[in-house]
Amino acid sequence: MPSLSCSYCPEDAVYTREFEGASFCSKCFRDSVEERVRRTVTRYEMLAHDDHIALALSGGKDSLTLLNILVKLEHRFPQSKLTAVCVDEGIDGYRDEALLHASRECKRLGVAQLTVSYKELFGITTDQIVTADPDKTPCSYCGVLRRKAINKAAMMVGATKIATAHNLDDETQTVLLNMLHGDPLRLVRSGPVLRDVRGRFLTRIKPLYDIPEKEVVLYAYLSGLEFQSISCPHGTEALRNDIRNFLNQMDQKHPGTKFTLKRSAERLRELLAKSAPSVGLNDCEKCGDPTPHRYCEACTMLETVTA
Numbered sequence: 001m002p003s004l005s006c007s008y009c010p011e012d013a014v015y016t017r018e019f020e021g022a023s024f025c026s027k028c029f030r031d032s033v034e035e036r037v038r039r040t041v042t043r044y045e046m047l048a049h050d051d052h053i054a055l056a057l058s059g060g061k062d063s064l065t066l067l068n069i070l071v072k073l074e075h076r077f078p079q080s081k082l083t084a085v086c087v088d089e090g091i092d093g094y095r096d097e098a099l100l101h102a103s104r105e106c107k108r109l110g111v112a113q114l115t116v117s118y119k120e121l122f123g124i125t126t127d128q129i130v131t132a133d134p135d136k137t138p139c140s141y142c143g144v145l146r147r148k149a150i151n152k153a154a155m156m157v158g159a160t161k162i163a164t165a166h167n168l169d170d171e172t173q174t175v176l177l178n179m180l181h182g183d184p185l186r187l188v189r190s191g192p193v194l195r196d197v198r199g200r201f202l203t204r205i206k207p208l209y210d211i212p213e214k215e216v217v218l219y220a221y222l223s224g225l226e227f228q229s230i231s232c233p234h235g236t237e238a239l240r241n242d243i244r245n246f247l248n249q250m251d252q253k254h255p256g257t258k259f260t261l262k263r264s265a266e267r268l269r270e271l272l273a274k275s276a277p278s279v280g281l282n283d284c285e286k287c288g289d290p291t292p293h294r295y296c297e298a299c300t301m302l303e304t305v306t307a
């Protein structure tokens with residue numbers, strides 16, 4: 001059977017983007033992903049020319065791909081700066097491998113790196129939290145502490161923005177998760193750019209917002225990136241996994257489903273932002289972070305496992 005040609009050059013194609021009806025060789029595919037990220041950054045006004053970006057680097061395929069793309073983008077903005085911030089959650093035998101990949105790639109690309117740990121920031125590891133409260137889903141603790149740890153690390157390096165590697169699949173899964181949890185108002189607190197109006201948390205941007213997960217994997221593979229191969233032993237997001245499978249099936253049968261869902265969420269987010277009641281925020285009495293309650297979510301969680 002004759003091989004399919006790239007739609008943009010004479011090379012053989014390695015990938016066909018169904019919803020675009022275009023095929024790509026390795027180089028044109030990577031160029032197209034980088035160009036799409038550049039357009040996302042521009043469309044959502046994610047970056048200023050002199051931003052210091054703290055990239056949340058886990059050592060997985062998504063964040064290593066984002067690191068490689070941001071390094072290229074950064075060359076266009078000589079006044080900008082990029083620092084990788086890594087978090088060691090304290091999960092024995094899991095994060096060590098990822099941190100090695102992260103450090104090696106930062107060295108190769110000449111990107112400064114700061115690693116912080118739950119142990120040093122909060123006095124406890126995820127493994128210890130699991131032992132202290134076996135009934136609670138580890139990810140619910142870990143996700144909240146990770147957000148806080150990344151914010152702290154980004155502030156330590158003097159960053160002005162935080163870039164996370166959430167891709168199109170992560171975003172659309174979260175949209176459906178919020179719906180299935182009966183919490184549609186959470187849509188207001190998601191999206192490609194998250195700004196804290198009080199300025200206590202750094203603005204978070206998601207440059208891979210328009211890139212499907214399978215394209216992130218292919219980009220990483222075609223770029224020869226080595227990334228973490230094992231899954232977290234505490235990962236128990238059963239509902240998210242079911243939603244992932246459902247969306248993948250839908251997108252295979254009806255190419256473009258994930259993009260359509262993303263656009264619907266954007267429209268809903270605009271409507272909700274206009275009508276959602278604004279929540280009054282206090283300073284957490286322990287750490288000072290903004291919270292609608294007396295203590296923030298992280299301090300409340302830590303209290304239950306360290307008391």
Ligand code: SF4
Pocket residue numbers: 089126138139140142143232233234235236
């Ligand atoms: Fe933390 Fe859950 Fe991710 Fe493991 S899977 S690192 S426990 S959020």
Ligand code: ZN
Pocket residue numbers: 006007008009010011024025026027028029
């Ligand atoms: Zn080509």
Ligand code: ZN
Pocket residue numbers: 284285286287288289295296297298299300
């Ligand atoms: Zn707090």
